[in-house]
Amino acid sequence: MITIVSRYSLHLCLVLSLFGCGESNSVKPGEATLAKADAAASDSPEVILFATKSLYNGAKQKDHAWIATSREIAVAEKALEAGDLAAARQAALRAQLTAQASLAQANLESQAWRTRVP
């Protein structure tokens, strides 16, 4: 019985997710922040950076942060210090995109890894 359950555990999870039972109905913190970050895309570099750092920290907490995100955050901060708002905004948006992708990766991989076990 144990072997059967182990063998079909992935299938069970997939079925559960179809029924909508595999996930909590509550909004995850990362997703809420993603929505805020999308809304912030039209905002100032400071606002974009603030939202992006929240995304980045979310990915970091899941051990899924990307080097590109911290690098672009650093570029944006340096541009802000220099008063170059256009460059800061551009770098902040790049950081935001990579932070969103890293968090999406973390969420997807929390289950997808099981498909790779021999």
Place this chain on the structure above:
Amino acid sequence: MKILVALLVVFSVTLPALADPEADRLAFAEFYLSRFPSIELQAHKDGAYALDQAKREQWLEMEDFPPYEIAVDEGELLYARAFDNGESYAACFDQGGLGIKQNYPYFDIERSEVITLEMALNLCREKHGEAPLDYAGELMGNLTAYMAYTSRGNKFAITVPPEGLSAYEAGKQFFYERRGQLNFACSSCHLQSAGGMLRAEILSASIGHATHWPTYRFKWEQIGGLHKRFIECNEQVGAEGLAQQSPAYRNLEYFLTYMNNGMTLNGPASRK
């Protein structure tokens, strides 16, 4: 329908309790046996040098004058040096600490965490009033090189008690999870693509990945531990590396070393 859903929920909740490390290990070994039918499992302890004869010959020539020899000698002196309270490392380990690396890492039930050899050394130091060593430093490299040297020829015998299953599962998840901007898992290179080429390098099999640490890597120009290599691997795929001896890396080492159970220790070693 409600009964079916309820059963599925029960199964999903109990899944972690059904983890079977030994079944995992057998499937892991079987994967490499079928992928490399002409290579004995034990040969993978030499990493990529088990997979390419020309590279192996070059490596064997380098091993004639092993670059880690100085680290072993200095580690022996360091190991024997008494702490300020008169005790030494030998007081903290079974068999005086010699020939024991095959039992690390282990799951400490009281502390509820994985203890690696490096961490055990620092716990020993702290117990005797000494400051912990830098995990990335030369002294830790030398100490572990000596301890690995005294364990050569022994075979990994890692155990996973029921209390350690969640740490084992976390390490397993880390190994198979894609991460970084390149979206690679440890398994992408060292399981799925083992034996293939990444630029000019041959991708080694994970079945031998825990046997030979610490290792003198010529690109590092120093001896370093397995966690240093984890950081390097993560950064190579665009992921931020974690701290050496972080819980995630200790769990990864726990899983990986369990997968290496039965493999012969041959550390310290040298790599490009």
